[in-house]
Amino acid sequence: MPIEILQTHKLLASCEQALAERYAVHKLHEAPDRDALIADLAQRVRGIAGGNVDAALMDRLPKLEIIANFGVGYDSIDTRAARARDIRVTNTPNVLNDAMAEITMGLMIALARRIPQADQFVRQGKWLSGSFPLQSELNGKTVGILGLGRIGKEIAGRCQAMRMRVIYHGRHRQELEPFVYYSSLVDMARDSDWLVLVAPGGRSTEKIVSRQVLEALGPAGRVVNMGRGSLVDEAAMVEMLISGKLGGAALDVFENEPQVPEALFGLDNVVLSPHQGSATHQTRQQMGALVVKNLEAHFAREPLPSAVV
Template sequence: MAPVNVDLLVLIPFPPHELARLEAVFNVTYAPEPQSRADAIASKGPQFRAVLTHGTAGLTAAEMDAMPKLEIISCFGVGYDRIDVQAAIARNIIVTHGPGTNTISVADHTLALMLASVRQIASQDAAVRSGQWHEARQNSPELTGMRLGLIGYGSIAREVARRCEAGFSMTVAYHSRRKATDTAHTYYESALALAEDSDVLVVAAPATPQTRHMINEAVLNALGPQGYLINIARGSLVETDALIAALNDGRIAGAGLDVVDGEPVVPAALLKAANLVITPHSAGRSPNAVDNMNTLALRNLNAHFTGKPVETPVPECAKVAAA
């Protein structure tokens, strides 16, 4: 990939070797923290022609206005919920993302959260470390044979389903915006109905205004005191206060979260729940996944600046291009 004389603003953390890949091609300004981000946009905004961000860091309309030469926003990973895509379209800025780049990593992590939650791995580990060997021993349920419910039925959900069926003989059902025509898995019209018939409910849907807080008190009550919630999508899909209450009241058996609404800030009341396993939005952070995401981001950026169509525009931009 030939270097181009383009100023690229990077708004997300990168391992040094991955950052070096970007620096070999672009004039990189690295600003992964809120203050460095604000400073970079204020001091060098008119220079930037490209931004590399992700769904959590996002990019606002006001920030776009401060970068009048901005041509492309490359989103690292699949989700792009905090990028103001409509503002980008109005300013003739293309937005790309990385579908499929971290599917395997996220699916693996989902199974890790499921096993850790159901088998009470974190609480037993903590008890043993505090000297309570005998007290730590629990009669934990078996994951094998449980009923899996999937909220969303994209590539990650399907990978989770494949692992659960083949490895743990789980039955699989799902709820999504529309019924799939290429599967024998049972479709449910609502998240509530799916939760009622699930032992483990995995949230794997995109963050949209329609999916915000779709996992609410009613859905958690339907999941019930023997049920487990796993969220590897976005924190906004789960109503946090309802989850805190359900965990502490024993209205669900446990939860495994890789995402929290408002992250990186995590409510203290949530962290006090003994039946919670939580990781720092790291499901998609395997070496292979990071390499895949960076490679695709570079391909999209290079395509744009060499006059070729980008490979993976977000659907909204693809729709505009096709009109």
């Protein structure tokens, strides 16, 4: 009999096809009665493909052995509960580093040069009446990176290519990195022109970018959030963007996405993106393939390519 797995949300078509070729897949997100499906599968499901897995769902699946998350962030999975139940958890790191770094730089340039506004300036025929206002450059600016992990390092390298000075804050100093380390996020924000957020979500980082941090960044500073909306005190950020106490923001993630604060829509000092950091064909294909590889490795009793727990 094929191994039975539970798919908790829609995945890339190529990933779903690969899963279907190897396993008996039950799609929780398509079930008319989710509770009934879980009850029926309780003694048979050995793996989960996807996220959004809490302790209660784990308890309803006593045969569950592995949760293969689609994405590098796994804050939608209760890893503490998984560890207590001896359930393995994997994610899909590295394959999305370049895509994330590219869009980060794209959003930074779009905000610095007001590219969305310049596009509208041309489309609306305003160029016929005069030139677009002068804007700023990344060259010569200091960028503070919150979360110098795999993605953070790729962003740092690209920032250096733009002739920016890189500094960083994290839980620990990384002795082999050439960038200046700040133990205080407030101090780093005070010394930064740009604050780039690529830290993971979760309780330990919730609203780590507080009003105090944003005030330290100041009216000339700009924040770029590529991590999770929960990292920022969103209400304070919106208020400060409106009042001019914060210079600008480029945001790919939001606290209650896809709900975005309407107050941001009318602001000229923001660039908004629909959580598309890793949303390229090649990256998502690789992420889906890694989900499948982790499941295959587990059921073959081989080392997991990208274990979290």
